[in-house]
Amino acid sequence: MKFIVVAGSNRKNATSTRLGEYVIQAIHGQGHEASLFDLYQTPVPFYAADEKLDDDLHLADLKARVLAADAIILATPEYHGSISGVLKNALDHLGQSYFSGKPVLSISSSGGAVGVSALLQLQAIVRNMHGINASEWISIGGAQRRRFEATYDGYEEYEGSQDIEERIQRVLGSFLHLAEAITSARK
Template sequence: MKIIVLAGSNRKNATSTRLGEYAVEVMRNQGHEASLFDLYQTPVPFYAPDEKQAENHNLAELNSRMLAADAIILTTPEYHGSISGVLKNALDHLSQAHFSGKPVLCISSAGGAVGVSSLLQLQAIVRNLHGINAQEWISIGGAQRRRFEATFDGYEEYEGSQDIEDRIQRVIGSFLSLAQTLTSARKSSESGERGNEDD
């Protein structure tokens, strides 16, 4: 499957982005075509419906990669109990054509307690775009974020490190199972429609 991770932070080495990178690694190890779209590295313009923005290279890339994806992961830091502005801006550029019928996993990283408010808001946006929210989500907060900080060297040990990785891998596994089921059903339906057109 083709899976895009849309990383919604405007900060270099954001833990939410690094969490998205880890998700890409996990999915690639399972044979999927997973990729990251980092809004820090590849920013898109402010959404302005009265302006022609289709010529913007970064926006055109986001549009094509989202359309091609079989499944989507959205990652965000939690700011003031909400999703990041750059992620909301990117989502404003997108439509039901990018999300309809596709499974979506929401991920957040918060400096304090786990970021449930941002996840609830993301899931509401996904529903409005006719995407299908995964049954679970991933949220890390406080000391849990140490595993995904830029200075983490991979040799550190701290309480709960393996538990976090195990939980993330379990949720991604569940998400991939849902994505496989929905992708197979969608492709079967599209194949049937093409067959009817040929009759």
């Protein structure tokens, strides 16, 4: 199966993007293809319904990769109780034809306790684009984010380190099972 992680942060070393990279490694470990589309590294133009933006290479790449994916993972920080503007902009470019019938996992890294508001909004957006929301999401915040910071060296212990890794693996396992069931039913 093919997975794509769309990382919707506008920061160089965003923990939400690094969480997405961690998920990609875990998916590779299960024998599937997975790639990252980082909206910080490859920004797309502002959505304008009246304009044709077919010549934008980043946008064309995003569209092609999401369309080809069997399953989608959306990664966002939480800004002011919502998803990031760059992720919302990218989703506005995509629409139903890219999500319809595909399983979608929402993941978030928040500076506060957890990014639940952003994840709830992502699930509503996915429903409106006819995607199939995973029954769980991955949300990290506070000290849990330490594992995904650029300065993390893998040797230090932090509060909840074991719990967060186990939770990510459990949720990801459930999502992979959903994606496999939906993908095999489509064929």
